[in-house]
Amino acid sequence: MPELPEVETIKNALQKAIGYANIVNVCINDNRFRQIIPDDFAQKISGSKITNYQRIAKYIVISLDNGYSIIWHLGMSGRVKICDTMPELEKHDHVVFETSKGIVIYHDPRRFGLLSYCKTDELTQNKIFKNSGLDPFDEKLTPKFLHDKLKNKKTAIKIALLDQRIINGIGNIYASEALFEAKILPMRESLSLSLAECKNLIAAIRDILQKAIAAGGSTLRDYKKPDGSLGYFQNQHCVYNKTGMPCPDCTCGLKNGGIQKIVLGGRSTFFCPEKQK
DNA sequence: ATTGTCCCCTGCCCGC
């Protein structure tokens, strides 16, 4: 489910609600995720105190005072629920963290997510993060960096934006939205982008993601904030899931059929054939 | 090495 803005929202909500709590107990009701939750996960985590929260790519990383960090990915359908007291568990409430400041529940119907741990000082070498690309807000993400990464790639630029080894955090919604804002057609060959277009694209990615974070992410299906409230950036989507509709401030009219949908790399992709070149 | 295809899993929506 969640892309960078949703993960950032969840991480911030956790930090605000649970803060530097003690983790009293961890109960794993189902360990069958993208990777099986390590057998000693609960043992490694229980009894520790939280010392830090960060988002790395689409992962939430929670560091502990025992030298370990929790690595948490929510896949497509993962949700985090925070409660003051132990609620009646619902279907797909797979992991329950009891802390000194509340209950944290990992709910994930499709179980495409991942919950693991590693030593905090080995995070960057961890297999999960070793090949991770630049964070969209990393100042090392320059037009030249992106242009260099794309200059030998024949795949569509939209597919390249989903490649977490180049830039991380962008998913299927924000890839279409960023390309619309940058006025670039999603099926363009990556190597065809000029340096100036790379500059516009980086600016568009940052703008879209910042606005989405400010709105608490996009709620289309599964995603809710940990307190149960909804994100509202979906109201600002320009093209995603808007086939046949006019784009914002549409001057093209609907003579061309409005926003088009195509499939790239097996994922739905939306664009305005008039405004994007 | 890069690039496409398929798969993991459950739920929901649509058409018949």
Place this chain on the structure above:
DNA sequence: TGCGGGCAGGGGACAA
């Protein structure tokens, strides 16, 4: 009302 097909915010394992 029921059933089958297609689709969904992600990512990894393969094959070519």
